[in-house]
Amino acid sequence: xxxxxxxxxxxxxxxxxxxxxxxxxxxxxxxxxxxxxxxxxxxxxxxxxxxxxxxxxxxxxxxxxxxxxxxxxxxxxxxxxxxxxxxxxxxxxxxxxxxxxxxxxxxxxxxxxxxxxxxxxxxxxxxxxxxxxxxxxxxxxxxxxxxxxxxxxxxxxxxxxxxxxxxxxxxxxxxxxxxxxxxxxxxxxxxxxxxxxxxxxxxxxxxxxxxxxxxxxxxxxxxxxxxxxxxxxxxxxxxxxxxxxxxxxxxxxxxxxxxxxxxxxxxxxxxxxxxxxxxxxxxxxxxxxxxxxxxxxxxxxxxxxxxxxxxxxxxxxxxxxxxxxxxxxxxxxxxxxxxxxxxxxxxxxxxxxxxxxxxxxxxxxxxxxxxxxxxxxxxxxxxxxxxxxxxxxxxxxxxxxxxxxxxxxxxxxxxxxxxxxxxxxxxxxxxxxxxxxxxxxxxxxxxxxxxxxxxxxxxxxxxxxxxxxxxxxxxxxxxxxxxxxxxxxxxxxxxxxxxxxxxxxxxxxxxxxxxxxxxxxxxxxxxxxxxxxxxxxxxxxxxxxxxxxxxxxxxxxxxxxxxxxxxxxxxxxxxxxxxxxxxxxxxxxxxxxxxxxxxxxxxxxxxxxxxxxxxxxxxxxxxxxxxxxxxxxxxxxxxxxxxxxxxxxxxxxxxxxxxxxxxxxxxxxxxxxxxxxxxxxxxxxxxxxxxxxxxxxxxxxxxxxxxxxxxxx
Amino acid sequence: xxxxxxxxxxxxxxxxxxxxxxxxxxxxxxxxxxxxxxxxxxxxxxxxxxxxxxxxxxxxxxxxxxxxxxxxxxx
Numbered sequence: 001x002x003x004x005x006x007x008x009x010x011x012x013x014x015x016x017x018x019x020x021x022x023x024x025x026x027x028x029x030x031x032x033x034x035x036x037x038x039x040x041x042x043x044x045x046x047x048x049x050x051x052x053x054x055x056x057x058x059x060x061x062x063x064x065x066x067x068x069x070x071x072x073x074x075x076x077x078x079x080x081x082x083x084x085x086x087x088x089x090x091x092x093x094x095x096x097x098x099x100x101x102x103x104x105x106x107x108x109x110x111x112x113x114x115x116x117x118x119x120x121x122x123x124x125x126x127x128x129x130x131x132x133x134x135x136x137x138x139x140x141x142x143x144x145x146x147x148x149x150x151x152x153x154x155x156x157x158x159x160x161x162x163x164x165x166x167x168x169x170x171x172x173x174x175x176x177x178x179x180x181x182x183x184x185x186x187x188x189x190x191x192x193x194x195x196x197x198x199x200x201x202x203x204x205x206x207x208x209x210x211x212x213x214x215x216x217x218x219x220x221x222x223x224x225x226x227x228x229x230x231x232x233x234x235x236x237x238x239x240x241x242x243x244x245x246x247x248x249x250x251x252x253x254x255x256x257x258x259x260x261x262x263x264x265x266x267x268x269x270x271x272x273x274x275x276x277x278x279x280x281x282x283x284x285x286x287x288x289x290x291x292x293x294x295x296x297x298x299x300x301x302x303x304x305x306x307x308x309x310x311x312x313x314x315x316x317x318x319x320x321x322x323x324x325x326x327x328x329x330x331x332x333x334x335x336x337x338x339x340x341x342x343x344x345x346x347x348x349x350x351x352x353x354x355x356x357x358x359x360x361x362x363x364x365x366x367x368x369x370x371x372x373x374x375x376x377x378x379x380x381x382x383x384x385x386x387x388x389x390x391x392x393x394x395x396x397x398x399x400x401x402x403x404x405x406x407x408x409x410x411x412x413x414x415x416x417x418x419x420x421x422x423x424x425x426x427x428x429x430x431x432x433x434x435x436x437x438x439x440x441x442x443x444x445x446x447x448x449x450x451x452x453x454x455x456x457x458x459x460x461x462x463x464x465x466x467x468x469x470x471x472x473x474x475x476x477x478x479x480x481x482x483x484x485x486x487x488x489x490x491x492x493x494x495x496x497x498x499x500x501x502x503x504x505x506x507x508x509x510x511x512x513x514x515x516x517x518x519x520x521x522x523x524x525x526x527x528x529x530x531x532x533x534x535x536x537x538x539x540x541x542x543x544x545x546x547x548x549x550x551x552x553x554x555x556x557x558x559x560x561x562x563x564x565x566x567x568x569x570x571x572x573x574x575x576x577x578x579x580x581x582x583x584x585x586x587x588x589x590x591x592x593x594x595x596x597x598x599x600x601x602x603x604x605x606x607x608x609x610x611x612x613x614x615x616x617x618x619x620x621x622x623x624x625x626x627x628x629x630x631x632x633x634x635x636x637x638x639x640x641x642x643x644x645x646x647x648x649x650x651x652x653x654x655x656x657x658x659x660x661x662x663x664x665x666x667x668x669x670x671x672x673x674x675x676x677x678x679x680x681x682x683x684x685x686x687x688x689x690x691x692x693x694x695x696x697x698x699x700x701x702x703x704x705x706x707x708x709x710x711x712x713x
Numbered sequence: 714x715x716x717x718x719x720x721x722x723x724x725x726x727x728x729x730x731x732x733x734x735x736x737x738x739x740x741x742x743x744x745x746x747x748x749x750x751x752x753x754x755x756x757x758x759x760x761x762x763x764x765x766x767x768x769x770x771x772x773x774x775x776x777x778x779x780x781x782x783x784x785x786x787x788x
Contacts, residue, residue, distance in 0.1 A: 075743035106770045109745050265742040302759045394774040398762035501737045506772035
């Protein structure tokens with residue numbers, strides 16, 4: 001540790017280095033952390049993947065590193081919540097060093113943030129990321145010369161190719177042990193003059209501060225609120241104020257602008273232009289159309305853009321069903337076989353029923369849909385990592401705007417097809433609170449991955465295999481359309497107000513690495529399986545218990561006698577089913593179902609379905625496992641058909657099934673998502689709004705759907 | 714030609730002034746859309762409700778309403 005280090009920024013533990021990773025959106029900060037450590041942070045190709053700061057720990061050369069991955073920010077503004085997170089962290093928290101990650105292929109724009117960081121009097125290292133990509137584009141950066149010009153180390157790295165990582169860490173160590181050096185950010189003459197004047201004044205009065213006088217002077221000139229507040233309380237303020245007003249006038253005059261922040265942005269821009277002209281060499285001519293522009297001319301074509309997008313979505317759901325159906329058969333027969341084998345080793349009737357019908361039946365019903373989930377997640381991962389997501393936001397903004405939504409709402413909404421929880425969090429990219437709340441309310445209409453099993457189950461039960469994919473597509477699209485209508489209704493009533501501006505970066509197209517897709521999909525799938533093994537298994541056991549107890553001995557002996565009396569095997573089977581049906585009806589679950597049946601009756605739902613829906617408030621996977629438990633115990637399942645889809649086809653009228661699906665599409669996502677929703681919305685009252693809004697909408701829509709289907713079919 | 718909204722596809726202009734509210738102005742500036750910056754219109758939706766521009770090496774999408782606030786001159 002360096003002795004000269006001032007106490008304020010000195011960490012508690014000597015060989016612990018805390019690094020703040022800062023950069024503009026989509027420059028590969030999270031990817032860089034993944035390359036440095038063995039973390040698997042979520043990576044995508046659009047601005048706003050990381051919405052909250054994340055810490056990653058690793059050891060290197062006797063040092064403990066804590067790297068804080070901060071959300072990307074274009075400049076030191078508080079435009080969106082994520083930018084506020086970064087700004088607050090950099091200004092108020094304790095850390096040792098900043099690694100500023102920049103995109104080598106677009107240095108000038110990236111340096112805009114760098115320039116602001118350099119005025120902060122913190123230790124800064126610049127990581128020139130995407131070096132490999134820059135080289136391919138014929139861009140050559142003289143990193144050594146750049147280090148010399150700016151006065152901070154600039155290291156060429158590539159997070160994808162994992163080059164320069166060691167050098168970067170070594171540079172951090174070296175910088176950490178060296179004394180603070182001054183970055184050489186030079187402003188234009190008038191600004192430097194005013195800075196000098198302010199520094200001289202502060203020095204004359206021996207003003208006590210942690211930051212350098214130069215830093216304070218720049219902050220004062222930039223109208224930094226916090227610096228103003230601090231100095232406002234100091235007696236020197238009365239003298240300082242007139243000097244400051246003069247200084248601002250001088251600078252504004254020089255820039256021919258009445259906005260000091262704009263003037264400073266221009267100062268930074270001209271400094272950056274100077275650096276770029278000195279250190280960057282562009283080999284091939286830029287006039288040629290880039291690959292991204294060529295792809296864009298097709299994908300965001302004014303006429304073909306939207307049909308192409310719809311085709312992609314349709315293909316995704318076709319594949320989800322078609323390819324997903326192949327391994328399903330094997331999984332289904334595996335669990336059937338597994339249940340039989342395990343069941344034959346258990347003597348006790350109740351125990352066997354618990355294990356075979358309860359746990360294996362419930363968990364098996366959920367695991368069955370893993371192939372579908374995997375395909376859907378691959379689709380979403382591709383959408384996120386190629387850069388296509390921002391194009392769709394571009395295409396749909398005009399359309400979305402008519403419904404009171406924002407083009408960028410598309411990003412949380414599409415994330416909602418995977419899982420509502422990250423979707424609620426990614427709504428932070430929306431700046432305006434009203435727009436964000438509106439989007440939060442609509443996310444639930446985008447059917448999440450956990451609802452997919454219910455749709456696949458019902459689509460497979462009522463439609464032929466070649467139609468089921470189309471049915472899935474229709475379910476998702478109509479959910480999205482209902483969401484848009486709901487948005488319009490909310491916009492006209494609850495969320496009236498001015499629209500948020502739409503200014504969004506369109507990232508370069510990138511081919512995602514297989515490894516990246518693999519980690520994303522694996523992570524999501526493991527989460528699904530983990531839930532199946534723990535939460536869902538527990539819920540299935542609870543449902544099993546509630547549906548088996550209390551035992552009615554009178555009913556059992558009554559039927560046992562009847563079964564003994566008859567010789568006909570068919571008659572015996574019928575009686576057995578009848579017994580199961582009656583037992584279920586008088587169980588705890590049956591009683592709850594019967595109690596709530598009048599509420600669900602107008603929707604055409606029997607008590608079993610209403611129980612499944614109520615259980616689904618905990619998590620949508622429980623809907624399938626509950627149906628699995630309820631229909632594997634008794635009901636009219638004939639000998640040949642053992643699968644749940646067959647049981648559903650035999651027991652549920654089509655109109656009721658439609659009504660059931662409509663409720664699933666609209667009502668509350670799940671317990672965990674509701675908690676995240678409440679946190680992101682900022683108040684518990686919004687949860688109750690959401691609950692009533694979705695429940696009432698679901699009830700009305702299901703009622704209409706039920707009666708319409710009954711009339712038509 | 715006065716604002717960016719009046720520009721057609723493939724047209725190149727220089728920014729003269731930003732007539733936007735403070736927050737939006739700062740946003741535009743942080744994207745490199747500031748005085749003297751060169752802008753190229755890459756694509757727009759049929760009704761010009763959304764426009765894709767290129768500023769420096771970055772592609773940015775914005776709405777017609779925002780484009781209207783950017784005063785430009787032809788190069």
